[in-house]
Amino acid sequence: MxxxxxxxxxxxxxxxxxxxxxxxxxxxxxxxxxxxxxxxxxxxxxxxxxxxxxxxxxxxxxxxxxxxxxxxxxxxxxxxxxxxxxxxxxxxxxxxxxVTQDYPITPKEHGVDFLMDNRHLWIRSPRQRAVLKIRAEIIRGMRDYLDNNGFTQVDPPILTPSSAEGTTNLFEIEYVNGEPAYLSQSGQLYMEAAALALGKVYSFGPTFRAEKSKTRKHMIEFWMIEPEMAYVEHAENLQIQEAFVKHMIKWVLEHCPQELKTLERDTDALWRVVNEKFPVITYKEAVQILQEKGHDFPYGEDFGAPHETELTNHFDLPVFVEKWPADIKAFYMQPDPEDPSVVLGADLLAPEGYGEIIGGSQRIHDYELMKSRYEEHQLGESYNWYLELRQYGTVPHSGFGIGLERTIAWICGLDHVRETIMMPRLLYRLYP
Structure with a gap:
């Protein structure tokens, strides 16, 4: 037989x-x-x-x-x-x-809109299959690191009564009792509660940002992995992020050699990421580098794509930019005790022009300080439970979030995040 x-x-x-x-x-x-x-x-x-x-x-x-x-x-x-x-x-x-007749995607060149309209068929192609296979292995590699380093997966709600960071880019829906509810932008606040129950936790799921952006790095619906850790402070948080990223990249290199070959990916560059130490610079140092390279960039602004690319080209490795001005970061980030005008937070910028893939910080754990931030940002009653975490057994804690699609784009060497997920949801695309 x-x-x-x-x-x-x-x-x-x-x-x-x-x-x-x-x-x-x-x-x-x-x-x-x-x-x-x-x-x-x-x-x-x-x-x-x-x-x-x-x-x-x-x-x-x-x-x-x-x-x-x-x-x-x-x-x-x-x-x-x-x-x-x-x-x-x-x-x-x-x-x-x-028998298949008149298959619409032929070996000839097709425009992006045509391929996206036929995404349900396009994913059969060698390149798209390779990307989706690598996506699956990136997820496995991330889970492997977390599951084997004492983290417990916890699933936060997707429907929330408020925004995670007080932004207005929310998908609002009417809840069953008539109250407004929102699709989650992040599970982070809930993961802080989980960390105080379980020590080290992570969530993995979809998040939604109603941003009217159509850059090659933005999606309306994307997936996030968000670890949160009790009794972990800023420096250790960066160490964990670096080990996590290196483990995940090594996992893909070992499990997807044929797929990376199909994509013609430069694996030497990825092995260098695995084997070399990530640089760590302050936001102030980053601004100085940009200014020295001819960018008219004022202190206190957020980086755009050209600035992130310039910084990563300077080091040719993923680089942590830490200690950002408090004014341009989220309300929950812990001030630096040596300079309260900046926070103990960092973004990890991927090389080759892929920009920010991780945002993380030490969180404010002091009740009085967090209460003052509530008043400053006029946070409503829907955040009361989050403040109570600082009343009942508060501890120093830290966490980070990594965007799956941007990470896939970087590891695969893709020009646009639209190829990193089965059915991308973009500013002007909700089909198929």
Whole structure:
């Protein structure tokens, strides 16, 4: 009986006959020999069919296959160094499951809008499959680090009574009792409560920002991993972030070599990130670097994309920018005891122009200081529970949030975050 195999495991069956269940990606025939590029979701492999080795009917069936027709193909596996997968299939049988006619995405060039309108089909392509596979492994690598370093996953609510950071870019809906509710921008505030119950925690889930931005780095719906840690202060928070990022990148390098090759990603640059220490500079030092490089950048402003790119090019590594002016950061960030005008927070900027991927800080744990921030920012009753965390067993604590899609874009070397998720939600795109 023929063994059912997947393309990912095909190397286990050299010189054996196997059955591959998948689809025809494309084909090429030259006289009495044909080449079938097959995919099954786990990878791609070339099937070779020779007219002299099969019946005329089978050869004609193979030659008549159309792009994305679903098929069951039997054949003998052989090692082939020149093949991308390292193996080829000498085809001995083809069974058509369902014929596809006029598949809309052909090998020719298509515009971005066309491909996005057909995203449900575009994800079948080698490049898009590679990105989604890497996305899955990035998530696994992140979870592996956290789960094996004493963190407990906790799931905060997606429907909230207020914003995490007091911004106005909220998706407002009417709750079942008629009150206003909002789609979560971040689970951080709830994770602080969880950290005081469980010590080290993390959340992983979708977040929503109703920003009317259409840059290559912004999405309306994106995913965040947000660790929070009791009894961890600013310096240790940075150490944990660096170890976390390095572990995640190493995981992808080890688990996705073929996908990274498909994307033509410079893996030497990623290995350098794994092996070298991340620079840490203050916001003030960052401003000085920008000014020395000719940027007319005033102290007290947030960085734009050109500034983040300049800073990472200066170091050619991910760089922490710490101790930002308190005026431009969130109300909950702990002031630096040596200079209360700045906070014990940091952004991690990814190299190669990908910008901020992590934002983190030590949180205010003093009740009186947090109460004064409430008054200053005119926070309403919906935040009362958060203030109470400073009344009942408060401790120094820190955390951070990492945006999954920006991280994927960086690791994959993509030009735009729209390719980093199955169905991107962008300023002017809610379909498919």
């Amino acid at each position: 023929t063994t059912k195999a997947t393309i990912a495991t095909i190397g286990q069956y050299v010189d054996q006959e196997v059955l591959i269940e998948g689809w025809l990606w494309n084909k090429r025939f030259s006289g009495k020999i044909g080449f079938l590029n097959l995919r099954d979701g786990t990878g791609f492999i070339q099937g070779v069919i020779a007219k002299q080795d099969v019946s005329e009917e089978l050869f004609a069936t193979a030659k008549g296959l159309t792009q994305e027709t679903s098929v069951r193909v039997t054949g003998t596996v052989r090692a082939e160094e020149r093949a991308a997968s390292g193996y080829e299939l000498n085809v001995t049988g083809v069974e058509v499951v369902a």
